[in-house]
Amino acid sequence: MSDDRETDTASEGSYQLSRHKKSPSSLTNLSSSSGMTSLSSVSGSVMSVYSGDFGNLEVKGSIQFAIDYVDSLKELHVFVAQCKDLAAADIKKQRSDPYVKTYLLPDKGKMGKKKTLVVKKTLNPVYNEILRYKINKQILKTQKLNLSVWHRDTFKRNSFLGEVELDLETWDWDNKQNKQLKWYPLKRKTAPVPLEAENRGEMKLALQYVPEPVPGKKLPTTGEVHIWVKECLDLPLLRGSHLNSFVKCTILPDTSRKSRQKTRAVGKTTNPVFNHTMVYDGFRPEDLTEACVELTVWDHYKLTNQFLGGLRIGFGTGKSYGTEVDWMDSTSEEVALWEKMVKSPNTWIEAILPLRMLLIAKISK
Numbered sequence: 001m002s003d004d005r006e007t008d009t010a011s012e013g014s015y016q017l018s019r020h021k022k023s024p025s026s027l028t029n030l031s032s033s034s035g036m037t038s039l040s041s042v043s044g045s046v047m048s049v050y051s052g053d054f055g056n057l058e059v060k061g062s063i064q065f066a067i068d069y070v071d072s073l074k075e076l077h078v079f080v081a082q083c084k085d086l087a088a089a090d091i092k093k094q095r096s097d098p099y100v101k102t103y104l105l106p107d108k109g110k111m112g113k114k115k116t117l118v119v120k121k122t123l124n125p126v127y128n129e130i131l132r133y134k135i136n137k138q139i140l141k142t143q144k145l146n147l148s149v150w151h152r153d154t155f156k157r158n159s160f161l162g163e164v165e166l167d168l169e170t171w172d173w174d175n176k177q178n179k180q181l182k183w184y185p186l187k188r189k190t191a192p193v194p195l196e197a198e199n200r201g202e203m204k205l206a207l208q209y210v211p212e213p214v215p216g217k218k219l220p221t222t223g224e225v226h227i228w229v230k231e232c233l234d235l236p237l238l239r240g241s242h243l244n245s246f247v248k249c250t251i252l253p254d255t256s257r258k259s260r261q262k263t264r265a266v267g268k269t270t271n272p273v274f275n276h277t278m279v280y281d282g283f284r285p286e287d288l289t290e291a292c293v294e295l296t297v298w299d300h301y302k303l304t305n306q307f308l309g310g311l312r313i314g315f316g317t318g319k320s321y322g323t324e325v326d327w328m329d330s331t332s333e334e335v336a337l338w339e340k341m342v343k344s345p346n347t348w349i350e351a352i353l354p355l356r357m358l359l360i361a362k363i364s365k
Helices: 193-197 332-343
Strands: 028-032 035-041 062-070 075-084 098-105 126-134 144-152 158-167 182-185 202-210 223-233 244-252 273-283 292-301 304-313 349-354
Touching: 062 144, 062 158, 075 098, 075 144, 098 126, 202 292, 202 304, 202 332, 223 244, 223 292, 244 273, 304 332, 332 349
Parallel strands: 035 273
Antiparallel strands: 028 035, 062 075, 062 182, 075 126, 098 144, 144 158, 202 223, 202 349, 223 273, 244 292, 292 304
């Protein structure tokens, strides 16, 4: 799984070694001799505005496409014709801005994703585009073709509208009927079972809730959540013996850039030590029940980031600010850490948690 929040650029979270004035609306990076400390704010409206971009749109409708292998070119051609009766991302106006994305699985990163253009303001988009993959036919027979439909909003955030998967191992390439356009019903995204069962390693971390960072102030202050990412253990190797890992943190439901912080990348080890503390301020007591700390581990290679595993630490209630959300799905171990942190303010609570597969909320640019 590669990062569906679009590929991050290397400069995005580069840590300066200067001290910035703390401001509630922008990411502030502080450095300290004991490792990195970064600070950002989740105060006020940022925390409480739910943007609805977490993949809980209803999946409905269907997609019409055809596939063919062109022997002379050694290419797979995916002819994406149209979709009909898609879910409306804009409920008021009953419309979406949909596009179609294709991958060859299991190695999503190797062949890359192909995308159609975005068709605006419709639930019945017509594409008539051919997406091409240069691939040997024998290798193709070991792959699955995944077509997914997404809504792209004005902030370039993506919302999942449904997908279809074809097993190319059992596909009859000689049958002329299989080259005809066909309608396929769109299905909900399902996490692949083998990945769930696979060992993705562990993260050693500590959390602390500081209710009053500035004691003695007469005005009520908001609290801070401190996240100390110590190290990861037994990370999976996706590229032979190479690994260059870093950890990214977002406080959901805020998926804006200012909610996002990350560690430096640590190379050449499956047991990277980060010792990086991230500080998020603006936490009212009631935000602790609605927010969720999403920590994701990535392998950075050239211009892409490959997902290795993640954690979602919160109360795991399935809801945030009254809205049902997919990402409030903490495991019992993740919930236990959050509960201990909330019950023991001003105390570091340490845990070693297993990394897991996550269906990741879209980050807004």
